[in-house]
Amino acid sequence: MQPPFDPNGRWPLEGVKVLDLGQVYNGPYAGLLLAQAGADVVKVEPLDGEAIRSRGGGQTPLAHIMLNSGKRGLAIDLKSEDGRAIFMDLVAKADILLENFAPGAMDRLGIGSGVLLKHNPRLIYGSSSGYGVWGPDTHNLAMDLTIQAYSGIMSINGPEDGPPLKAGLAVVDFLGGIHLYGALMTALYERSQTGKGRVVEVAMQETALTALATSFTAMQLAGGKQPPRRGNNHPAGTGAPYNVYACNDGHVAIICVRDSHWAALAKASGNAEAAEDPRFKVGPDRARNEALVDEMIGAWTAGLSKFEVAAICKEKRVPAAPVRTMPEVAADRPLRERAALFDIHDAEVGDAVVPGSPLRFHGSPRPEWRPNPAIGQHTGEVLADWLDLPADIIGGLKAGGSIK
Amino acid sequence: MQPPFDPNGRWPLEGVKVLDLGQVYNGPYAGLLLAQAGADVVKVEPLDGEAIRSRGGGQTPLAHIMLNSGKRGLAIDLKSEDGRAIFMDLVAKADILLENFAPGAMDRLGIGSGVLLKHNPRLIYGSSSGYGVWGPDTHNLAMDLTIQAYSGIMSINGPEDGPPLKAGLAVVDFLGGIHLYGALMTALYERSQTGKGRVVEVAMQETALTALATSFTAMQLAGGKQPPRRGNNHPAGTGAPYNVYACNDGHVAIICVRDSHWAALAKASGNAEAAEDPRFKVGPDRARNEALVDEMIGAWTAGLSKFEVAAICKEKRVPAAPVRTMPEVAADRPLRERAALFDIHDAEVGDAVVPGSPLRFHGSPRPEWRPNPAIGQHTGEVLADWLDLPADIIGGLKAGGSIK
Numbered sequence: 001m002q003p004p005f006d007p008n009g010r011w012p013l014e015g016v017k018v019l020d021l022g023q024v025y026n027g028p029y030a031g032l033l034l035a036q037a038g039a040d041v042v043k044v045e046p047l048d049g050e051a052i053r054s055r056g057g058g059q060t061p062l063a064h065i066m067l068n069s070g071k072r073g074l075a076i077d078l079k080s081e082d083g084r085a086i087f088m089d090l091v092a093k094a095d096i097l098l099e100n101f102a103p104g105a106m107d108r109l110g111i112g113s114g115v116l117l118k119h120n121p122r123l124i125y126g127s128s129s130g131y132g133v134w135g136p137d138t139h140n141l142a143m144d145l146t147i148q149a150y151s152g153i154m155s156i157n158g159p160e161d162g163p164p165l166k167a168g169l170a171v172v173d174f175l176g177g178i179h180l181y182g183a184l185m186t187a188l189y190e191r192s193q194t195g196k197g198r199v200v201e202v203a204m205q206e207t208a209l210t211a212l213a214t215s216f217t218a219m220q221l222a223g224g225k226q227p228p229r230r231g232n233n234h235p236a237g238t239g240a241p242y243n244v245y246a247c248n249d250g251h252v253a254i255i256c257v258r259d260s261h262w263a264a265l266a267k268a269s270g271n272a273e274a275a276e277d278p279r280f281k282v283g284p285d286r287a288r289n290e291a292l293v294d295e296m297i298g299a300w301t302a303g304l305s306k307f308e309v310a311a312i313c314k315e316k317r318v319p320a321a322p323v324r325t326m327p328e329v330a331a332d333r334p335l336r337e338r339a340a341l342f343d344i345h346d347a348e349v350g351d352a353v354v355p356g357s358p359l360r361f362h363g364s365p366r367p368e369w370r371p372n373p374a375i376g377q378h379t380g381e382v383l384a385d386w387l388d389l390p391a392d393i394i395g396g397l398k399a400g401g402s403i404k
Numbered sequence: 405m406q407p408p409f410d411p412n413g414r415w416p417l418e419g420v421k422v423l424d425l426g427q428v429y430n431g432p433y434a435g436l437l438l439a440q441a442g443a444d445v446v447k448v449e450p451l452d453g454e455a456i457r458s459r460g461g462g463q464t465p466l467a468h469i470m471l472n473s474g475k476r477g478l479a480i481d482l483k484s485e486d487g488r489a490i491f492m493d494l495v496a497k498a499d500i501l502l503e504n505f506a507p508g509a510m511d512r513l514g515i516g517s518g519v520l521l522k523h524n525p526r527l528i529y530g531s532s533s534g535y536g537v538w539g540p541d542t543h544n545l546a547m548d549l550t551i552q553a554y555s556g557i558m559s560i561n562g563p564e565d566g567p568p569l570k571a572g573l574a575v576v577d578f579l580g581g582i583h584l585y586g587a588l589m590t591a592l593y594e595r596s597q598t599g600k601g602r603v604v605e606v607a608m609q610e611t612a613l614t615a616l617a618t619s620f621t622a623m624q625l626a627g628g629k630q631p632p633r634r635g636n637n638h639p640a641g642t643g644a645p646y647n648v649y650a651c652n653d654g655h656v657a658i659i660c661v662r663d664s665h666w667a668a669l670a671k672a673s674g675n676a677e678a679a680e681d682p683r684f685k686v687g688p689d690r691a692r693n694e695a696l697v698d699e700m701i702g703a704w705t706a707g708l709s710k711f712e713v714a715a716i717c718k719e720k721r722v723p724a725a726p727v728r729t730m731p732e733v734a735a736d737r738p739l740r741e742r743a744a745l746f747d748i749h750d751a752e753v754g755d756a757v758v759p760g761s762p763l764r765f766h767g768s769p770r771p772e773w774r775p776n777p778a779i780g781q782h783t784g785e786v787l788a789d790w791l792d793l794p795a796d797i798i799g800g801l802k803a804g805g806s807i808k
Contacts, residue, residue: 003538168621169616182586212759219730220756225730231570335610
């Protein structure tokens with residue numbers, strides 16, 4: 001299949017106006033997906049910028065650059081009366097507002113969801129928080145690390161003989177952001193049917209629970225007890241091979257879902273007799289003899305490179321993949337063909353590789369990298385576009401310090 | 405805030421018809437979110453059921469029960485002519501079709517996206533695959549495990565002195581499913597503006613890349629080199645404390661984002677002098693002295709229970725959380741209040757706890773658990789509802805073996 005991009009195609013969210021009050025990873029990721037689907041996303045920041053800008057110890061973190069690509073920047077003091085008045089005018093024009101502040105923060109500014117929806121009943125107001133904007137745990141302080149602890153993720157991640165372990169990626173932040181995006185789109189569709197906006201909400205902890213489906217299953221099979229951490233083996237112990245094997249230059253992941261996978265792997269690895277061996281022939285028996293299976297496969301992979309093993313498995317239709325390092329991933333050509341990775345040059349950070357939106361809309365133009373905004377870079381432009389404010393009024397507001 | 409549910413409220417996707425050809429985790433999760441947002445989701449299975457049903461070694465896995473809650477079941481032989489004819493009639497009525505087969509599988513059945521969109525130009529056709537339905541890597545075999553290897557996740561997960569490690573949860577499957585949901589909703593909204601459907605697509609690998617934002621940042625800071633695995637410490641080494649500490653009954657996660665968090669934690673842990681110590685007072689210095697910070701905090705937590713430490717931190721407004729076991733999570737009361745966990749009784753599996761959709765639509769009714777369908781449980785009902793087929797025709801098709 002050819003790349004399904006059409007330079008004359010339409011973006012699905014053309015004409016949709018978004019106020020993105022997101023900060024750090026979670027909210028900004030939802031805003032990124034909106035921007036890359038064609039919406040006019042205005043990143044609303046305090047006059048000194050959002051929290052993550054200063055976290056790099058002087059240099060803007062690459063994650064911030066990546067997550068705010070293609071947004072317009074507007075800086076506003078929401079604690080000032082003039083700032084709030086302008087903000088309410090923007091809300092009146094917006095289709096979507098998203099935020100991931102701690103619950104109650106918007107209310108304390110006098111711009112909670114109830115106030116805003118009264119002001120603009122067509123608004124979709126989306127909130128992502130750690131434990132939800134209501135309920136007994138609403139005021140638990142929430143970060144990716146603490147929710148990985150509280151949701152059970154750490155309890156099942158890591159080597160069997162080690163302590164509970166954080167998943168290396170900020171999985172809860174990103175699960176939160178993409179669920180928020182899904183909820184916003186759901187309500188935007190609904191509004192096309194009803195004419196009405198509403199509040200949608202995501203609690204990061206709850207996005208982690210559904211992703212723990214295997215562990216809920218394993219716990220049920222264990223009569224309600226904690227399933228063990230299983231390192232690289234199958235979390236519920238119901239499949240083998242399912243592991244990461246050492247090669248002469250790194251590691252390779254191999255999994256046999258069907259018995260035919262095993263038969264092919266046994267032959268390819270020089271263990272043809274194991275294909276028919278009653279200890280290994282069918283899945284449940286292989287799972288019981290996991291240690292023997294791993295020893296057999298590990299002895300084979302040890303003499304080959306990770307790409308050699310993966311190539312043999314691919315040819316024999318056995319699911320496998322080399323464990324790639326981040327630089328290997330960053331050098332990937334197919335991902336560039338798919339517009340999933342971009343080589344960028346940022347004035348501050350220099351050359352870098354960043355991923356874009358994973359959503360592909362066949363028939364839309366090819367996704368391109370667009371820079372992230374500086375603090376308030378487009379304040380005047382947005383106020384002119386959205387509110388028809390003349391330059392002298394904008395100048396007055398800037399001089400008064402309520403916008404930048 | 406009171407629970408924002410309204411028994412007389414509307415579900416956002418009322419009236420939306422979905423053909424869910426999803427299998428295992430990825431596709432079915434998108435279908436679950438559709439069903440729990442009010443769509444009429446028909447799970448389309450082969451006559452002997454989808455792959456995951458048989459994986460539990462005789463017993464249906466709890467994950468299958470959880471991920472197909474509230475769908476209607478229709479069983480159809482898509483390899484038979486009669487089956488395909490009925491399927492095309494269903495497609496003509498559908499708003500959304502989703503699948504996560506290997507690329508090319510639908511084409512080989514003669515029901516690829518091109519054929520279906522010609523048949524119903526208003527259809528939203530959504531596909532989720534490992535590496536995308538086009539591009540050089542499209543035919544790489546894809547499972548959660550192998551994509552965790554290929555995408556770089558394993559390279560940054562795990563203890564610093566251990567091998568690359570799979571994240572314990574099926575993060576790529578679920579990132580794939582929720583991104584597919586977001587793409588489907590985006591195109592459904594667009595159709596309300598244009599009247600036209602289209603193909604939307606998600607590659608699981610690409611959903612993992614964006615979630616690796618911290619590691620892309622760390623790699624860029626390291627001049628393009630592989631960032632080390634960091635266990636429970638900050639992935640980019642730019643923050644401390646950021647760790648999991650042993651308590652007298654388990655573990656607790658603690659993170660200080662702001663210097664004020666550290667000042668509060670230092671005092672609470674009996675290290676008041678460390679609040680002002682130049683080695684620890686500001687973030688970058690604490691990060692450089694991570695080992696000392698961890699030793700100091702670990703000495704304090706060792707004498708307390710994980711819930712005691714978390715309670716002290718909550719009172720002092722320091723982000724922290726006990727590392728909960730799965731049974732502790734499953735017993736959580738606030739999650740039940742938020743309709744995020746359900747106690748179910750399944751005829752086959754018995755009593756169990758399962759999570760529901762993380763999407764909360766304020767003003768809709770309170771989410772409830774609904775059972776998953778048996779194979780073909782609603783075939784006749786759906787054919788009567790969607791196609792107005794009379795009972796004798798349905799009976800004839802069943803007798804002919806093209807549906808069940």
